[in-house]
Amino acid sequence: MKKLLRAAAVAAAAALALSACAGVGASSDPANVSPTGEIKPREISWLLSRPADGAVINIMKKLADDYAKDHPGFALNLITTPDRPSYIQKLETLAAANKLPELFDTDATPFAQQLAKQGKMVDAEKLLKSLDIYDDYRPGALDYQRFDDGSLYMIPFQFELEYFWYNKALLEKAGVTAPKSLDDLPAMCTALRNAGITPIAIDGQDQWPLERYVAYQPFREAGPEFVQKLKKGEATFADPAGQKTVEWMAGLGKAKCFQDGFSAQGYSDAQNQFTSGQAAMYNIGTWELPSLATDKLNSAVRDDIDFFTLPTTDGSVTSANEFVSPSGIGMAVNSKTYDPLVSDFLKFALAKYPAEYAATGALSPTTNVQTTVPANATPLYKKALETADTLGAKQAMPWDTQLDPTTNGRLQQELVLLVQGNITPEQFTSTMDSTIKQNAPKFFK
Amino acid sequence: MLPNRSRTSVLVFLLPPLLLYCAAVLFPILQSLFLSFFSWNGISDMEFVGLDNYVRMLTADDIFWRSFFNALLYLAICLVLQLGGALAVASLLTSLRRGRELIKTLYLLPAVISTVAIAFLFVRIYSIDPVGLLNQLLHWIGLGSFERAWLSDVNTVLAAVSAPEGWRFTGLYMLIIYAALIAVPKELEEAAVLDGASKWTLFTKIRFPYIRPVWITTTIMATTYGLRGFDIPYLMTNGGPGQSSELLTTYMYKTAFTSTDFGYASTISVFIVIECLVAVGLILFMLKRKADS
Numbered sequence: 249m250k251k252l253l254r255a256a257a258v259a260a261a262a263a264l265a266l267s268a269c270a271g272v273g274a275s276s277d278p279a280n281v282s283p284t285g286e287i288k289p290r291e292i293s294w295l296l297s298r299p300a301d302g303a304v305i306n307i308m309k310k311l312a313d314d315y316a317k318d319h320p321g322f323a324l325n326l327i328t329t330p331d332r333p334s335y336i337q338k339l340e341t342l343a344a345a346n347k348l349p350e351l352f353d354t355d356a357t358p359f360a361q362q363l364a365k366q367g368k369m370v371d372a373e374k375l376l377k378s379l380d381i382y383d384d385y386r387p388g389a390l391d392y393q394r395f396d397d398g399s400l401y402m403i404p405f406q407f408e409l410e411y412f413w414y415n416k417a418l419l420e421k422a423g424v425t426a427p428k429s430l431d432d433l434p435a436m437c438t439a440l441r442n443a444g445i446t447p448i449a450i451d452g453q454d455q456w457p458l459e460r461y462v463a464y465q466p467f468r469e470a471g472p473e474f475v476q477k478l479k480k481g482e483a484t485f486a487d488p489a490g491q492k493t494v495e496w497m498a499g500l501g502k503a504k505c506f507q508d509g510f511s512a513q514g515y516s517d518a519q520n521q522f523t524s525g526q527a528a529m530y531n532i533g534t535w536e537l538p539s540l541a542t543d544k545l546n547s548a549v550r551d552d553i554d555f556f557t558l559p560t561t562d563g564s565v566t567s568a569n570e571f572v573s574p575s576g577i578g579m580a581v582n583s584k585t586y587d588p589l590v591s592d593f594l595k596f597a598l599a600k601y602p603a604e605y606a607a608t609g610a611l612s613p614t615t616n617v618q619t620t621v622p623a624n625a626t627p628l629y630k631k632a633l634e635t636a637d638t639l640g641a642k643q644a645m646p647w648d649t650q651l652d653p654t655t656n657g658r659l660q661q662e663l664v665l666l667v668q669g670n671i672t673p674e675q676f677t678s679t680m681d682s683t684i685k686q687n688a689p690k691f692f693k
Numbered sequence: 694m695l696p697n698r699s700r701t702s703v704l705v706f707l708l709p710p711l712l713l714y715c716a717a718v719l720f721p722i723l724q725s726l727f728l729s730f731f732s733w734n735g736i737s738d739m740e741f742v743g744l745d746n747y748v749r750m751l752t753a754d755d756i757f758w759r760s761f762f763n764a765l766l767y768l769a770i771c772l773v774l775q776l777g778g779a780l781a782v783a784s785l786l787t788s789l790r791r792g793r794e795l796i797k798t799l800y801l802l803p804a805v806i807s808t809v810a811i812a813f814l815f816v817r818i819y820s821i822d823p824v825g826l827l828n829q830l831l832h833w834i835g836l837g838s839f840e841r842a843w844l845s846d847v848n849t850v851l852a853a854v855s856a857p858e859g860w861r862f863t864g865l866y867m868l869i870i871y872a873a874l875i876a877v878p879k880e881l882e883e884a885a886v887l888d889g890a891s892k893w894t895l896f897t898k899i900r901f902p903y904i905r906p907v908w909i910t911t912t913i914m915a916t917t918y919g920l921r922g923f924d925i926p927y928l929m930t931n932g933g934p935g936q937s938s939e940l941l942t943t944y945m946y947k948t949a950f951t952s953t954d955f956g957y958a959s960t961i962s963v964f965i966v967i968e969c970l971v972a973v974g975l976i977l978f979m980l981k982r983k984a985d986s
Contacts, residue, residue: 337950344735344955359953362736446822452845453931509821509842511934521822654952665935670847687952690734 289321293349297335402578449527501667774859779866800864812928
């Protein structure tokens with residue numbers, strides 16, 4: 249039996265060692281963005297996390313079909329997992345097995361940075377420059393995809409702005425106006441609650457929407473650098489900017505800002521509460537324009553809906569035109585499988601993509617095209633799009649793309665407890681600071 | 694006793710399933726054991742850390758202990774609902790004259806519905822805004838003060854995620870116990886009744902001792918299923934709020950696939966294997982002692 253155990257252990261070790269070797273041997277130079285040689289059409293795959301019938305997938309399918317007409321044998325296999333946590337697990341497992349496809353989606357996470365450091369992704373800045381389209385991109389769209397050191401390994405396919413949508417009639421009923429400062433929010437929630445209105449509808453089940461809120465105060469108080477330091481353990485929640493957000497989040501909870509039982513409610517629950525006129529506010533991005541600013545919106549609330557951008561605070565170091573403006577999950581190019589075919593297809597697709605995408609009514613990550621406002625849009629649609637032209641240089645990064653995965657998971661859990669009043673701000677601060685201290689060094693060596 | 698040649702042929706036929714079992718069950722367990730001595734995130738180099746992961750798990754990880762005790766409570770609730778409920782329903786069924794098949798089928802129904810559907814169903818049932826079935830019922834019977842967001846309240850969430858799992862398999866165990874109960878010889882029962890045994894005595898002295906072997910099997914089945922319970926809590930609350938409904942299994946899964954800490958997740962999985970073995974050992978030991986006495 250002992251012998252058998254030992255044999256099994258050796259076999260396991262050998263298998264792991266072999267797979268590790270395979271990982272090192274095959275990767276090619278990530279800086280070589282113009283591979284030479286013959287274009288040999290084959291099927292390539294893109295592992296992505298986008299809505300199955302969304303604009304990005306539909307357009308890329310069409311472009312791939314067009315490309316295949318001139319290159320018989322070419323096909324683009326799109327494998328989508330829209331549910332983000334499931335997708336991330338899939339991606340990380342494939343990366344561990346060294347089985348990443350030609351193209352794959354990822355945010356600028358610490359995990360992705362490790363992949364980049366190992367030379368597994370093609371340098372996107374060099375790639376875009378070699379295709380002569382780098383300057384077409386909105387600087388903000390590219391910055392969102394960059395790692396902290398400024399390097400760029402992902403290509404954006406969207407550009408979104410996140411707003412606070414609100415119901416003017418409900419605010420009026422409660423005798424309040426849209427907040428001038430972030431610090432006004434708790435008092436506003438109390439007034440709305442007293443009028444019997446749910447102040448903010450939030451998707452608590454997916455956790456990232458609540459995590460957005462924790463990023464707001466530090467972004468105003470200390471700028472985008474705060475989270476970059478926090479995640480490495482160079483700043484803490486015990487710092488002034490950290491304490492401000494902790495106390496503010498606890499205040500939002502005390503004022504009962506979010507709907508009852510929010511932690512078990514999903515994306516569509518939250519949206520329904522807002523669009524049916526039960527909740528006064530809803531924090532979501534321009535990807536929801538088709539349901540919030542067209543005649544698809546419930547006619548009972550259609551004329552009452554407006555939006556404001558992230559309010560500033562007294563002594564804010566960032567300005568009102570700087571807020572969360574993500575360019576969505578980015579597409580990375582696997583350096584191991586990067587060859588003349590992948591390079592040629594990207595050249596073809598990336599040149600044609602912006603015009604097709606803007607025609608769907610969405611904001612292109614590039615500035616060289618004009619977004620078509622749909623025929624059934626309300627005036628709010630245009631206003632929402634035009635805000636993109638006046639954006640400032642800094643942007644608030646969603647923290648779920650910044651923190652190491654363990655800290656991120658713990659933060660999401662503790663935030664719910666903090667907002668529900670199950671733990672005190674002091675407990676929250678000490679738990680989170682010790683979690684970061686324990687986990688950050690492994691990811692940010 | 695089988696003749697010698699036939700015993701060889703039995704061994705030959707037993708070998709393939711045994712090998713399959715080793716490849717599918719024993720090998721992954723051994724591999725987990727191996728990985729538990731390493732720090733590895735899937736893409737980094739594997740670093741041998743000796744017993745560090747075990748020390749961290751047992752002494753420095755508050756979530757681990759929280760999930761361990763949650764898992765025990767989850768198991769207790771599941772066992773009460775599944776075994777207690779199953780025994781009660783099965784006993785009642787034996788005294789029913791008509792409609793047994795219908796009731797059996799109705800009770801078994803949840804066991805064949807997909808887990809995801811059950812999870813969504815119960816999220817709706819527990820909901821407060823919009824008002825779900827449970828809160829509505831409480832309101833109707835005048836217990837409005839008990840209305841709450843069952844899945845957001847840290848005091849109720851664990852029971853709330855255990856109940857669907859318990860409810861789901863009650864019918865299955867009921868069926869097994871019912872089959873055992875109707876196999877109890879009628880003569881024995883009739884003789885006991887003639888001797889003046891009450892219904893309770895009949896149950897404790899005749900029926901239950903008779904179905905004890907089946908009871909042991911069902912207890913082991915329910916316990917091991919309960920200890921590895923994962924899908925319903927994961928789908929309904931993802932362990933939240935906070936760690937209030939985190940079980941060892943969901944914690945292990947998150948450690949492996951969200952935190953990509955495969956070494957540490959393997960350590961937790963080794964603990965789960967040991968925990969299951971200990972639980973089964975305990976059950977066998979306790980029931981054997983009872984039978985001996």
